[in-house]
Amino acid sequence: MRQALFTLILSVFAVPSAAAERQNLYEVALDRAIIQFETARPRLPATVFGVDVEAYHDALTLQRFSSRHWGGPVTVAPIIRAEATGSCGRYAAFVRLPPVEGTVQLVLCPQFFRPGSEALRVLTLLHEMVHVVAGADECRAMAFTALVEKQALGRFTPVDAYWRANGCEGSAFFLP
Numbered sequence: 001m002r003q004a005l006f007t008l009i010l011s012v013f014a015v016p017s018a019a020a021e022r023q024n025l026y027e028v029a030l031d032r033a034i035i036q037f038e039t040a041r042p043r044l045p046a047t048v049f050g051v052d053v054e055a056y057h058d059a060l061t062l063q064r065f066s067s068r069h070w071g072g073p074v075t076v077a078p079i080i081r082a083e084a085t086g087s088c089g090r091y092a093a094f095v096r097l098p099p100v101e102g103t104v105q106l107v108l109c110p111q112f113f114r115p116g117s118e119a120l121r122v123l124t125l126l127h128e129m130v131h132v133v134a135g136a137d138e139c140r141a142m143a144f145t146a147l148v149e150k151q152a153l154g155r156f157t158p159v160d161a162y163w164r165a166n167g168c169e170g171s172a173f174f175l176p
Contacts, residue, residue, distance in 0.1 A: 022080050022113050029121035033129075034061055036122060040151035049144050049173055051134045056144075060129050067099075069134050075103045076132055084110045092117075093124045095131045104132050123149070123157055138166045143173035150176040 037060055044053050058065035063076040081088050088094075088109035096105040106128055112121055126148055130141035142159050149156035156176055163175065 019080070019082075022082075022108075025113050025121065026078060026080065026108055029118070029125055030060075032118075032122045033125040036152045037126065037148055039153075040148045043151045044147070048147060049134075049140050051130055051140065051144050056129060056133045059132050060125075065133065067133065070099050073102055074099050074132070076106055076129075077103050078106045078108060080108045081110065092120065093128050095128050097131065097136055106132065119157075137171075137173075139163070139168035139171040139173040142166070142168065143175060146175045 037057065041053065041057065046053055052068060055065040055067055055069075059074070059076055063078075065074055065076075066072070067074045088107065088111070091109055092111040093106065093108050096107065098104075111117075112124060114120075123145065127141045127145045130144045134140060134144075142163060146156040146159065159175070163169070
């Protein structure tokens, strides 16, 4: 009886702490993504690969922006998923497009929170914000994110396999 009660109490308190830990990991990654973008921003033109840099800045830092692409104000709503079901079975994160009633959901999946994936979390947020601001084009998102990394860090994460898998060689976008 005591063991069952202890297990019940532990499970009640473990769930909120796991959720709080995921929230904290998201906030740390978001802070790092903002720092990386702010480092690159002075070297970016007003529009890069069709991404409005000011709208991107506002989406990343304020989680709301005025969108020429979507035709009005948009809010970013982060959603943290505990289960790897649906699209979370394949991705670390994704956005639900187009915005619904002025809101784009940024869905963060269990893979996003894996231990040891700090750099991937930052890269993922930078990438997904391109979709938030400029739409679903994967080639655009990879090219913009690589440019931000290159300007901020002097290097960018190799995405060759993903680039080829999405047919980006024949697109209007390119890697630095």
